[in-house]
Amino acid sequence: MRRSRAREGDRDARRPDSVAKTIGSGLQVLSLFNHLAPEWAITNIAQRLDVPYSTAYRYVTTLDVEGYLVRQPSGMYRIGLPLVELAGVALNQLDVRVHGLSHLDHLADVTGLNANMAVLDQGDTFHIAYAVRSAVPRMYTALGRRAVAHCTALGKVLLADLPFEEVRSLIETYGWRPYTARSIQTAPELERAMAEVRACGYAVDRGERNVGLRCVAAPVRDRGGRAIAAISVSGPQDRVPEERLSELATTVLEHASMISYRLGYDAADPTHVLPLG
Amino acid sequence: MRRSRAREGDRDARRPDSVAKTIGSGLQVLSLFNHLAPEWAITNIAQRLDVPYSTAYRYVTTLDVEGYLVRQPSGMYRIGLPLVELAGVALNQLDVRVHGLSHLDHLADVTGLNANMAVLDQGDTFHIAYAVRSAVPRMYTALGRRAVAHCTALGKVLLADLPFEEVRSLIETYGWRPYTARSIQTAPELERAMAEVRACGYAVDRGERNVGLRCVAAPVRDRGGRAIAAISVSGPQDRVPEERLSELATTVLEHASMISYRLGYDAADPTHVLPLG
DNA sequence: ATTGCCCTTCCAAATAACGGAAGATCAAAG
DNA sequence: CTTTGATCTTCCGTTATTTGGAAGGGCAAT
Secondary structure, three states: OOOOOOOOOOOOOOHHOOOHHHHHHHHHHHHHHOOOOOOOOOHHHHHHHOOHHHHHHHHHHHHHOOOOEEEOOOOOOOEEEEHHHHHHHHHOOOOOHHHHHHHHHHHHHHHHOEEEEEEEOEEEEEEEEEEOOOOOOOOOOHHHHHHHHHHHHHHHHHHOOOOOHHHHHHHHOOOOOOOOOOOOOOOHHHHHHHHHHHOOOOOOEEOOOOOOOOEEEEEEEEEOEEEEEEEEEEOOOOOOOOOHHHHHHHHHHHHHHHHHHHHOOOOOOOOOOOOOO | OOOOOOOOOOOOOOOOOHHOOOHHHHHHHHHOOOEOOOEHHHHHHHHHHHHOHHHHHHHHHHHHHHHOEEEEEOOOOOEEEHHHHHHHEEEEEOHHHHHHHHHHHHHHHHOOOOEEEEEEEEEEEEEEEEEOOOOOOOOOOOOOOOHHHHHOOOHHHHHHHOOOOHHHHHHHHHOOOOOOOOOEEEEEHHHHHHHHHHHHOOOOEEEEOOOOOOEEEEEEEEEOOEEEEEEEEEEOOOOOOOOHHHHHHHHHHHHHHHHHHOOOOOOOOOOOOOOOO
């Protein structure tokens, strides 16, 4: 998990006494847990946070008492169900997700591929929903996972809605972080890709995220016309041949429009300011 | 969210100095958020936790700085994406979920109904996965939501694996909390239901959770033979007529067995102690 | 029996939280 | 434009909590 929203200048915008340092310490413990390190021993937490064992012990014990961490038989700790419950609350608050779920399911049905939905968060796509089909190899990004935006179709769609200066600044902050040899890694290349997305309204990923995986994405817009989320279908490249791309794009765009419509976006409404120009 | 694991006697098992009170306060703020109250203003948080405004302000600010809470334009706060990320980590650690996802999808496909997976937590079913079909009315329990165990097919399957004394104690702790007129509300009735589940291996819910909703569930067992989770299919009662129940039960049981098998459970292995006898 | 590792508790010193108050901000009402 | 009310933010002396080193207990491997 990436630390806070702090970028270059505005770090520590708050006065010292208006935050509770101890609560922050507790949250730092939670923040250690991620997909690559889903289990932690107290000793390692102490090392990582650079606090004495007894202090880390106290933090973990507190989180355990509240159920936010659970002690495994091995003595290590994992995230507990209360956090899943809270996440459920958060997800249900995302209108775009709630309205989009059935569309994702439809998409998966009619295309025979996996369908995904993501939002943009700190230069990453953040995946908030998906519909998998057991017939498709298990290639999808799980709930709550991230991916570098400019290396994915979903991300390109979302970035294309921002002024390129902002995109450039995101890259500067977080780096190129390519996944494969095909991942975009230079500014001119990215700028060309952005222009293409804006021109045709959708984005394609041909093995830029995972070798052999292809993806077609389109933006979901809110009442104000902003691309607040993106949906996509994805599958192994033999199921997503070049000649099928435009048909898939049409389908995805269709469903994206339907979700946008439900969110109050009216494509024909002239009051919508075009994102760029 | 229900408070900690504390039951009648064993509250505060920890010595006072081995927990960080301030961290606990921060977690209490988070715990206020649930499906019925997904948004909170600082003023209300202060009232609810019975602390001065300035204190609640400090808590919320801290959680906001770390991204765990997000301030809405309205001035109220919601759960932030970092918690969704953590929940994703937790869900991916649940083997039964990871192995079961494709089976749920299959189940939804072959039955044309929604499929669900839940575990037992403090007398409730806790839903950890589902596969919805857009053709089915949106009747399903979302990720991270709970339901009273003895009022659902999933719950009955899970309870039936426990000694009845334990079930009785759960009811005593949490109450009957019926959902509909058909919900089980007496001990003899529940005991009979448990026996029936143990006899036939699956459970049925005929409008006990929601009027007009039917559900058929079967247990998923781990290496030790314990019912650690349950899966089900559910749908409106006109799609799940009485004469279809046994066929559905067979299908659900089949998939539950396959998941159990993947978890290392061998139904034929005589070393498994029968749950009750 | 010994060693090493982790868990749990204890305690005095250091520090961070507390909470009342006051100024700032903002929007709606007069 | 001024007033009013409500929420936001900061300040600061007091007080309660955290801190972290030490020490004892448990467990398993040596």
